[in-house]
Amino acid sequence: xxxxxxxxxxxxxxxxxxxxxxxxxxxxxxxxxxxxxxxxxxxxxxxxxxxxxxxxxxxxxxxxxxxxxxxxxxxxxxxxxxxxxxxxxxxxxxxxxxxxxxxxxxxxxxxxxxxxxxxxxxxxxxxxxxxxxxxxxxxxxxxxxxxxxxxxxxxxxxxxxxxxxxxxxxxxxxxxxxxxxxxxxxxxxxxxxxxxxxxxxxxxxxxxxxxxxxxxxxxxxxxxxxxxxxxxxxxxxxxxxxxxxxxxxxxxxxxxxxxxxxxxxxxxxxxxxxxxxxxxxxxxxxxxxxxxxxxxxxxxxxxxxxxxxxxxxxxxxxxxxxxxxxxxxxxxxxxxxxxxxxxxxxxxxxxxxxxxxxxxxxxxxxxxxxxxxxxxxxxxxxxxxxxxxxxxxxxxxxxxxxxxxxxxxxxxxxxxxxxxxxxxxxxxxxxxxxxxxxxxxxxxxxxxxx
Amino acid sequence: xxxxxxxxxxxxxxxxxxxxxxxxxxxxxxxxxxxxxxxxxxxxxxxxxxxxxxxxxxxxxxxxxxxxxxxxxxxxxxxxxxxxxxxxxxxxxxxxxxxxxxxxxxxxxxxxxxxxxxxxxxxxxxxxxxxxxxxxxxxxxxxxxxxxxxxxxxxxxxxxxxxxxxxxxxxxxxxxxxxxxxxxxxxxxxxxxxxxxxxxxxxxxxxxxxxxxxxxxxxxxxxxxxxxxxxxxxxxxxxxxxxxxxxxxxxxxxxxxxxxxxxxxxxxxxxxxxxxxxxxxxxxxxxxxxxxxxxxxxxxxxxxxxxxx
Numbered sequence: 001x002x003x004x005x006x007x008x009x010x011x012x013x014x015x016x017x018x019x020x021x022x023x024x025x026x027x028x029x030x031x032x033x034x035x036x037x038x039x040x041x042x043x044x045x046x047x048x049x050x051x052x053x054x055x056x057x058x059x060x061x062x063x064x065x066x067x068x069x070x071x072x073x074x075x076x077x078x079x080x081x082x083x084x085x086x087x088x089x090x091x092x093x094x095x096x097x098x099x100x101x102x103x104x105x106x107x108x109x110x111x112x113x114x115x116x117x118x119x120x121x122x123x124x125x126x127x128x129x130x131x132x133x134x135x136x137x138x139x140x141x142x143x144x145x146x147x148x149x150x151x152x153x154x155x156x157x158x159x160x161x162x163x164x165x166x167x168x169x170x171x172x173x174x175x176x177x178x179x180x181x182x183x184x185x186x187x188x189x190x191x192x193x194x195x196x197x198x199x200x201x202x203x204x205x206x207x208x209x210x211x212x213x214x215x216x217x218x219x220x221x222x223x224x225x226x227x228x229x230x231x232x233x234x235x236x237x238x239x240x241x242x243x244x245x246x247x248x249x250x251x252x253x254x255x256x257x258x259x260x261x262x263x264x265x266x267x268x269x270x271x272x273x274x275x276x277x278x279x280x281x282x283x284x285x286x287x288x289x290x291x292x293x294x295x296x297x298x299x300x301x302x303x304x305x306x307x308x309x310x311x312x313x314x315x316x317x318x319x320x321x322x323x324x325x326x327x328x329x330x331x332x333x334x335x336x337x338x339x340x341x342x343x344x345x346x347x348x349x350x351x352x353x354x355x356x357x358x359x360x361x362x363x364x365x366x367x368x369x370x371x372x373x374x375x376x377x378x379x380x381x382x383x384x385x386x387x388x389x390x391x392x393x394x395x396x397x398x399x400x401x402x403x404x405x406x407x408x409x410x411x412x413x414x415x416x417x418x419x420x421x422x423x424x425x426x427x428x429x430x431x432x433x434x435x436x437x438x439x440x441x442x443x444x445x446x447x448x449x450x
Numbered sequence: 451x452x453x454x455x456x457x458x459x460x461x462x463x464x465x466x467x468x469x470x471x472x473x474x475x476x477x478x479x480x481x482x483x484x485x486x487x488x489x490x491x492x493x494x495x496x497x498x499x500x501x502x503x504x505x506x507x508x509x510x511x512x513x514x515x516x517x518x519x520x521x522x523x524x525x526x527x528x529x530x531x532x533x534x535x536x537x538x539x540x541x542x543x544x545x546x547x548x549x550x551x552x553x554x555x556x557x558x559x560x561x562x563x564x565x566x567x568x569x570x571x572x573x574x575x576x577x578x579x580x581x582x583x584x585x586x587x588x589x590x591x592x593x594x595x596x597x598x599x600x601x602x603x604x605x606x607x608x609x610x611x612x613x614x615x616x617x618x619x620x621x622x623x624x625x626x627x628x629x630x631x632x633x634x635x636x637x638x639x640x641x642x643x644x645x646x647x648x649x650x651x652x653x654x655x656x657x658x659x660x661x662x663x664x665x666x667x668x669x670x671x672x673x674x675x676x677x678x679x680x681x682x683x684x685x686x687x688x689x690x691x692x693x694x695x696x697x698x699x700x701x702x703x704x705x706x707x708x709x710x711x712x713x714x715x716x717x718x719x720x721x722x723x724x725x726x727x728x729x730x731x732x733x734x735x736x737x738x739x740x741x742x743x744x745x746x747x748x749x750x751x752x753x754x755x756x757x758x759x
Contacts, residue, residue, distance in 0.1 A: 014535075217502070218533075219547075219550065221500040221502055221529075433531075
C-alpha cells in the first residue's frame with residue numbers, strides 16, 4: 001500500500017469513527033427533513049380542536065352572522081353582551097376568544113379586536129379579516145347601486161399566472177419555475193460555502209494538532225511533507241463526501257417514510273386532497289378565503305411539474321465537482337495556515353485572506369439568484385476563489401456549457417497552483433516553533449529551495 | 451565499513467548558517483555520538499540524514515550509495531521533541547507508524563505484540579495516548595522507532611523523561627540492537643552515557659565540526675599526562691622529593707589514605723616517577739588520569755569561543 005493511501009486511511013477512519021461525526025451525520029438530515037416536513041404536516045394536521053368564538057359589536061348589527069362557520073371554527077353572535085363583561089369570563093363560558101367589531105371598521109382598519117388567552121393562530125386572523133373585508137367591500141359597492149353587480153364582478157374577475165418557458169439553443173421548450181431555480185441555487189451555493197468552511201477548518205485543525213503534539217517530525221521522517229499534507233486533504237475530503245452522501249440518503253429515507261406515514265398518497269394527490277379539505281371546510285359561496293390558498297397549491301403543483309425539467313444530473317455532478325474543487329483550493333490554504341502557527345488562536349491573522357473571498361462569494365451568490373446574469377455574478381463565477389459558490393447559484397437558471405467548462409478549468413488550474421504554493425509554506429512551517437510568523441516570513445518560506 | 455558518510459554538508463537558513471562543511475563517518479555496527487552545545491546544528495544534521503530537509507551543498511552516502519527516498523525504510527528516528535497523536539489508541543498508532551516505515555499491517559501487528567510483551571505493556575494497547583504518563587508515551591515511541599529493524603537508528607536525547615530504571619532498560623535495548631547489527635547515531639548532552647556507549651564521536655559547535663574520531667583517541671589526545679598515586683607514608687616528604695621534577699596538581703586524603711595527583715613534565719616516563727616514589731613510601735595504587743568526555747567537551751567548546759573573540 002502506498003504511503004499516501006495509508007495516511008488517507010488514517011485521516012478518514014479516525015474522523016468517521018468519532019462520535020461527533022456520527023451525531024452530525026444523523027442529526028443534520030433530521031433537521032433538513034423537518035424543514036420539508038413540518039410545513040406539510042402543519043397544513044395537513046390543521047387544528048382539529050373546535051374553537052368557539054364570541055362575536056360582539058356596538059349597537060349596529062351590521063356584521064351579524066357575516067363570518068361563516070368552518071369545520072373547526074364556530075362564531076357565536078352575542079347581541080346583548082358587552083365587551084367589558086365578556087373580557088373577564090369568556091373562557092369560563094367556553095369561548096376560545098372574543099371578537100370585537102367596532103362600527104367604525106369601514107374607515108379604521110384596526111377597529112376589530114380578537115381577545116384571547118393564547119396567541120391565536122395566524123390562519124384564524126386571516127380567516128376573520130378576509131370574511132370582514134369581503135362583507136365591507138360588498139356593502140360599499142352596494143351603496144353605488146349598480147345593477148347586476150354580481151354578474152359584472154364575476155365577468156371581470158381574472159386570475160393571471162405567468163408561465164415561464166425557456167427555449168434552449170436547439171429550440172426545445174421547457175416549462176420552468178423561477179421559485180424552484182432560486183431554491184436550488186440557494187441551497188447549492190450555501191451548502192458549498194458551509195462544506196468548504198467545515199472541512200477546510202478540519203484540515204487546519206489536523207495540521208495544528210500534528211504540529212503541537214510534535215508527532216509531525218516522526219511522520220515526515222517516513223513520508224514527504226507533501227504526501228502528509230495531501231493525504232490529510234484527501235482523507236478529510238472523503239469524510240466530507242461520505243457525510244454529504246449519507247445526508248442525502250438519510251434525508252431521502254426520512255422524507256419518504258414520513259410522507260408515507262403522514263400522507264398515504266403521492267404528492268399530486270396529496271395537494272389535491274389538501275385543496276379539497278380546505279374547500280369543504282369553507283362554504284361554497286365564501287370562495288374568496290380559500291381561493292388564495294388554492295392558488296398556492298397550484299403553484300406547488302407547478303413546482304412539482306417543473307421538477308422534471310431540472311437537469312438533475314448536471315446540477316448534482318456540478319455540485320460534486322465544485323465542492324471538491326473549492327474544497328481542494330481552500331483546504332490547501334487552510335493547511336498552510338495551520339502549519340504556520342502553533343495554536344488555533346494564532347490563526348486569525350492568516351484566516352482573513354481565506355474567509356473574505358468565501359464570504360464575498362456567498363454575497364454575490366445571494367444576488368445571483370435574483371439576477372443570475374449580472375456582470376458581478378458572471379465574473380465571480382470564473383474567479384476560482386468565488387466560482388464554486390457563485391456558479392452553483394447561477395447554474396439552475398441555465399449557464400452555457402462553455403462558461404461552465406471554462407470556470408471548471410480555471411478552478412482546477414488554480415487549485416493545482418495553490419496546492420503547490422501551500423505545500424512550500426507547509427513543509428517549512430511544520431518544523432517552525434515559537435514566534436508567530438509574519439506575512440514577510442511566509443513569503444520567504446515560499447522561496448526556500450527545500 | 452561505513453554505513454553513513456556525510457561529506458562537507460552545508461546548510462544555510464535565511465539568517466544564519468546552520469552547518470558549514472560538516473563531515474560524519476559512521477562505521478557499520480558502531481554507536482556514534484553526535485555532540486555539541488544547544489543550537490550547534492545537530493538537529494539540522496539529523497534532519498538532513500532523515501531527508502526532512504535537504505543540504506545546500508555536500509552529499510550523504512548511505513550504505514555506499516547516494517542517500518535516496520527509499521532509504522527512510524532503513525532509518526529509525528527518535529526526535530528530541532517527540533509526540534504521538536494524543537487521541538489515537540496506542541496499538542493503532544504504533545501500527546500506523548510502522549506501516550509508514552514499510553511494514554505490512556500483519557507484520558507490524560505481530561512485531562508490536564512481541565515488543566509490548568517484552569516491555570510488559572500489553573495492557574496499553576487499547577488505551578488512548580493521552581491516558582498514558584509521559585514516561586509510558588516515551589516507551590511506546592521508542593518501540594515505534596525501532597519496530598522496522600532499521601540498519602541505522604538515530605536517537606536524539608533518548609533518555610530524557612525516563613526514570614533511572616527505565617533509562618537502564620532502554621540502554622540495554624540499545625546495546626542489544628547494536629549486537630544485532632544496527633548502527634546507532636546518538637545525540638545527547640549527557641556525557642556519561644556517551645562515554646558508556648559511544649565508540650566514535652563528532653563534536654559540532656556553531657555549525658562547524660571541531661572534533662571527529664574514535665572517542666578513546668580523542669580523550670587520550672586531551673590527556674594532560676597526569677597520574678594519581680595512592681600511597682602510605684609521609685606526604686610532605688614525598689611532595690618535597692617530587693617537586694623538583696614533577697608538577698603536583700593536588701594531594702588529598704580519602705578514607706584515611708593519601709592520594710597525590712602529579713603531571714609529568716618533559717620526557718620523564720611513568721617508570722621514572724615510580725622509581726622516585728618507591729623510596730618515600732608504600733604505593734598501593736597507580737592510575738593514569740584520562741579526561742572525561744565532559745571535560746573534553748567544555749575545553750573544546752570554550753577554546754573555540756575564545757578564538758572567535
